Amino acid sequence: MRLRRIFFRVVMAGYTENELAEDLNQQEYRYGFVTDIASDVAPAGLDEQVIRWISEKKKEPQWLLEFRLKAFEVWKSMQEPEWAHVAYQKPDFQAISYYAAPKQSKKYESWDDVDPEMKETMSKLGISLEEQQRLTGVAVDFVMDSVSVGTSFKAKLAELGIVFCSFSEAVQEHPDLVKKYLGTVVPMTDNFYAALNSAVFSDGSFCYIPKGVRCPMELSTYFRINAGGTGQFERTLVVADESSYVSYLEGCTAPQRDENQLHAAVVELVALDQAEIKYSTVQNWYPGDNEGKGGVFNFVTKRGMCETQAKISWTQVETGSAVTWKYPSCVLKGDGSIGEFYSVAVTNNFQQADTGTKMIHLGKNTKSTIISKGISAGKSQNSYRGLVQIHAQAENARNFSQCDSLLMGSECGAHTFPYIECKNAGAQIEHEATTSKIGEDQLFYCQQRGISEEKAISLIVNGYCKEVLNQLPMEFAVEAQKLLSISLEGSVG
Amino acid sequence: MLEIKALHASINGIEILKGLNLTVKPGEVHAIMGPNGAGKSTLASVLAGKEDYEITSGEIVFVGKDLLELSVEERAREGVFLAFQYPVEIPGVSNVNFLKTAMNEIREHRGLPALSAKEFLSLVKEKSALVELDASLASRAVNEGFSGGEKKRNEIFQMAMLEPKLAVLDETDSGLDIDALRIVAQGVNTLKTSDNATLVITHYQRLLDYIVPDYVHVLFDGKIVKTGGKELALELEEKGYDWIKS
Numbered sequence: 083m084r085l086r087r088i089f090f091r092v093v094m095a096g097y098t099e100n101e102l103a104e105d106l107n108q109q110e111y112r113y114g115f116v117t118d119i120a121s122d123v124a125p126a127g128l129d130e131q132v133i134r135w136i137s138e139k140k141k142e143p144q145w146l147l148e149f150r151l152k153a154f155e156v157w158k159s160m161q162e163p164e165w166a167h168v169a170y171q172k173p174d175f176q177a178i179s180y181y182a183a184p185k186q187s188k189k190y191e192s193w194d195d196v197d198p199e200m201k202e203t204m205s206k207l208g209i210s211l212e213e214q215q216r217l218t219g220v221a222v223d224f225v226m227d228s229v230s231v232g233t234s235f236k237a238k239l240a241e242l243g244i245v246f247c248s249f250s251e252a253v254q255e256h257p258d259l260v261k262k263y264l265g266t267v268v269p270m271t272d273n274f275y276a277a278l279n280s281a282v283f284s285d286g287s288f289c290y291i292p293k294g295v296r297c298p299m300e301l302s303t304y305f306r307i308n309a310g311g312t313g314q315f316e317r318t319l320v321v322a323d324e325s326s327y328v329s330y331l332e333g334c335t336a337p338q339r340d341e342n343q344l345h346a347a348v349v350e351l352v353a354l355d356q357a358e359i360k361y362s363t364v365q366n367w368y369p370g371d372n373e374g375k376g377g378v379f380n381f382v383t384k385r386g387m388c389e390t391q392a393k394i395s396w397t398q399v400e401t402g403s404a405v406t407w408k409y410p411s412c413v414l415k416g417d418g419s420i421g422e423f424y425s426v427a428v429t430n431n432f433q434q435a436d437t438g439t440k441m442i443h444l445g446k447n448t449k450s451t452i453i454s455k456g457i458s459a460g461k462s463q464n465s466y467r468g469l470v471q472i473h474a475q476a477e478n479a480r481n482f483s484q485c486d487s488l489l490m491g492s493e494c495g496a497h498t499f500p501y502i503e504c505k506n507a508g509a510q511i512e513h514e515a516t517t518s519k520i521g522e523d524q525l526f527y528c529q530q531r532g533i534s535e536e537k538a539i540s541l542i543v544n545g546y547c548k549e550v551l552n553q554l555p556m557e558f559a560v561e562a563q564k565l566l567s568i569s570l571e572g573s574v575g
Numbered sequence: 576m577l578e579i580k581a582l583h584a585s586i587n588g589i590e591i592l593k594g595l596n597l598t599v600k601p602g603e604v605h606a607i608m609g610p611n612g613a614g615k616s617t618l619a620s621v622l623a624g625k626e627d628y629e630i631t632s633g634e635i636v637f638v639g640k641d642l643l644e645l646s647v648e649e650r651a652r653e654g655v656f657l658a659f660q661y662p663v664e665i666p667g668v669s670n671v672n673f674l675k676t677a678m679n680e681i682r683e684h685r686g687l688p689a690l691s692a693k694e695f696l697s698l699v700k701e702k703s704a705l706v707e708l709d710a711s712l713a714s715r716a717v718n719e720g721f722s723g724g725e726k727k728r729n730e731i732f733q734m735a736m737l738e739p740k741l742a743v744l745d746e747t748d749s750g751l752d753i754d755a756l757r758i759v760a761q762g763v764n765t766l767k768t769s770d771n772a773t774l775v776i777t778h779y780q781r782l783l784d785y786i787v788p789d790y791v792h793v794l795f796d797g798k799i800v801k802t803g804g805k806e807l808a809l810e811l812e813e814k815g816y817d818w819i820k821s
């Protein structure tokens with residue numbers, strides 16, 4: 083199976099080291115362009131009126147409007163969190179537009195009906211429509227500014243009873259499923275950004291795998307932030323029914339802009355008894371320029387609920403955004419359930435990342451694994467924040483955490499904040515942490531073999547991240563490797 | 576091929592090489608011996624272009640090029656290979672991936688197309704057989720967890736893969752058992768042609784039984800103080816360095 087991704091212009095099939103070299107020569111953020119499609123934009127600001135407007139625009143049922151309004155009330159009573167190890171100018175929530183839909187009245191019947199301007203954007207992202215259609219084995223739900231413009235392979239999935247569509251569509255067509263699970267994993271009261279998202283979420287993806295079904299393809303969704311001055315509030319809900327399996331990929335790019343753009347998504351995963359969800363993300367949103375100007379603020383709440391013997395694994399490669407605040411978590415509620423978190427977070431220039439995970443052990447014989455690899459370069463700050471919580475009734479719970487930091491240069495910082503709360507004496511918790519610098523000797527060794535410094539760094543870094551990259555589907559991993567190289571360009575010497 | 580003239584090099588303001596002269600012609604094997612701290616590894620590092628060393632005067636001409644003008648990787652691509660006294664470990668990077676990257680960079684520099692996966696792998700097979708390198712080591716991470724001897728053998732394997740014009744072996748024999756010593760020497764001999772040259776840094780004349788040098792030099796206090804044939808190594812083994820120092 084071959085996948086083509088929108089993050090890279092280079093098609094993977096013919097991937098050679100030379101192409102990697104070309105990538106390395108490309109210093110600028112390569113997705114920094116703005117598509118000029120007339121948007122249907124909500125006026126800036128947030129009040130009850132705006133929420134009603136969004137809900138009406140999307141022809142939502144009354145219960146969902148009520149959900150939004152309730153969340154808005156909750157949000158108004160909350161404070162933006164201060165505890166993360168990041169410093170930034172707080173967004174002015176009244177200066178943001180909360181909804182932008184591409185001005186297209188009719189839904190696309192086929193890819194050929196798509197606006198040429200939009201096609202141009204997609205080809206800049208390296209994915210031609212023709213290619214998309216020829217893709218076998220990948221269903222891509224392409225989200226451009228909040229509204230899903232196309233979902234492919236739906237028919238094939240439908241045969242198996244799998245639902246994979248935009249969130250709005252799910253609200254219309256599978257309201258019972260949405261109503262049953264929405265907000266059950268991440269309640270609207272969870273945190274400031276989750277409450278905001280619950281009030282104003284625009285669109286996102288919905289996925290349901292029926293009992294006993296193994297989804298035969300990787301489901302993937304791409305998010306891009308497009309219109310200027312708009313925040314993006316994606317809502318993703320993945321429900322894996324008993325004994326089902328799904329691997330879900332999410333990738334993102336955002337065009338280059340001067341002002342910071344806000345992104346506050348909520349992702350909820352529900353793994354019912356014996357189900358397994360593998361959720362992989364590669365995030366390369368615009369990190370701001372090398373003086374720290376611009377860039378995306380990425381405040382995301384991701385959480386999964388594991389029922390009996392269910393398993394959720396989060397794998398993330400984070401290279402983008404000016405400020406990242408993100409803690410994909412697992413609630414190990416059912417006995418024998420398993421949670422995993424594999425993360426690579428790269429920060430360069432003035433980027434700040436505060437990311438990690440929470441593993442909440444409630445059930446007996448629950449097991450969690452955390453592998454976190456932080457890489458900091460330039461003047462960036464990279465923090466790992468992880469919580470392992472073992473509740474009293476969680477007999478025989480086990481956790482293994484490994485948090486490594488790699489520093490490039492002397493002006494960056496790496497910080498590790500592991501929190502362990504253990505209320506059961508029988509639990510077994512292991513924590514390992516290392517901090518290292520890219521060794522001059524390693525670089526010299528590579529260069530003595532004819533390898534350029536940039537490529538040597540890329541080799542060493544990829545070697546360092548291997549345990550995490552190995553968790554990604556193969557083709558995704560190759561791209562993630564290239565992404566790492568691009569993000570770290572020019573960071574030594 | 577290699578001409579070093581009145582080379583002075585220092586590190587942290589301390590002069591280590593103090594007017595070193597050496598001429599190596601294609602097809603020759605030169606052995607460099609000398610007491611600990613004499614500057615042998617320093618010479619190897621300076622040839623490879625390690626930045627820590629400051630070249631205060633002198634010149635190095637390598638196949639008609641001013642070597643001191645070239646970066647570390649350019650020197651390597653021009654054909655300078657250093658088998659390290661202490662090879663470093665690069666966790667997570669497989670030996671084959673590492674070598675493939677190196678080879679293709681070198682080939683690109685020489686205007687050659689990248690090797691196909693098939694060509695590359697058959698080369699790996701051929702060359703690892705030459706130094707009897709266990710096949711599993713080729714796919715393991717570069718030197719990670721290798722025994723001392725395996726690391727040295729891996730250096731020669733890399734040399735065989737990259738086919739340099741000038742190979743500098745810095746104490747490749749130390750830490751090798753008798754069999755490994757013979758295998759490594761055999762590898763070096765097999766790779767020898769009339770176009771390439773080898774600089775063997777060693778403390779033991781034993782290696783020179785296997786790799787027969789055309790010249791033996793004694794490096795002492797940053798200079799080459801004596802040059803002779805193969806028999807000089809035997810003499811050194813017998814008498815030590817004191818008679819030369821004085």
Ligand SMILES: Nc1ncnc2c1ncn2[C@@H]1O[C@H](COP(=O)(O)OP(=O)(O)OP(=O)(O)O)[C@@H](O)[C@H]1O
Nearest residue numbers: 586587589591609610611612613614615616617618
């Ligand atoms: N960073 C440094 N600062 C100061 N002195 C140094 C530094 N690196 C090397 N030296 C000195 O340079 C001298 C030459 O070292 P070198 O490693 O070249 O010796 P060698 O001939 O290879 O010795 P051996 O036979 O033990 O390998 C030694 O006295 C060493 O202590």
Ligand SMILES: [Mg+2]
Nearest residue numbers: 615616617660
């Ligand atoms: Mg030495």
